[in-house]
Amino acid sequence: MSTIIKFFVAPDDEVAAGVAKGGPGDDLNPAVYGNFDVWTALGEWDTILTGAGADNTDVVSDDGDPLVLAASPTLTAALAGADAATVARTGERWRTLRADEGEDFDEELVHDLLTEIAGLAAAARRTDGDLYCWVC
Template identity: 30%
Template sequence: MAHDIVFFLAPDDETAAATRLRGPGVAFDSVGCRFIDPDSAIAEWDVYFEEPSAELPPAERLHRSWPEWVTVPVNDGIEVFALPKRLTRALADASSAELEELADRWAARLRSEDGDDMTDDDLLAVLQGVARLAVSAMDTGGGLYSWSF
């Protein structure tokens, strides 16, 4: 199931977890997008930086890079994940060319899974925004998180 998702910068897991019921709102620097599964997006990005390639890895490969919950999962549709530190570092250090290649690969994955129901968000702009947040996270010692409903 696809979600509305907000990637945001927070100082720590506890602060990120506190966003669970209301979302990050304007209190956190964030980037939003719609109709994307946050856990598969994070896994796709993480796998890309482990094995850079324009080619899509098998879907089973993504399941080995699943993000960690920041809050206990309950059956209300709200998810809060922490992006792995290695992914935050990789996004902060990513070149424009790497972000473009990743955006193309991510779009190909979404097209193969969602077809016409794919998000109409500019995936490169989303990645560029998340990379900007990653730079801030590295500078401040904070972390990157996703909140979705």
């Protein structure tokens, strides 16, 4: 089964939950990816970047499929402040974690994914919004 994941920035949980049925539109400049466990990824990225290791991902729309998740504030801040070297190290560590679980992610794809999501996190911080992902 294929999974579509769209990362986006919204001003608050209410606005983010409002996109649950159709997904974030182009006005929210979503970063579109797919076919990985985003819930696990958000937790692993948080652990890699902050050492927190906590599962701080919130569900902002739980009416079933599709689902809207909010990245933790600590993860959003860490991604927003990540330089290119930090993004690269995070990607390599995440690829290693996933490989240990039998998943093989392309290095360039992981780099592009994390770079784009870090850019969204920076936009969230600049606009006093939050980083979300829509999963269908």
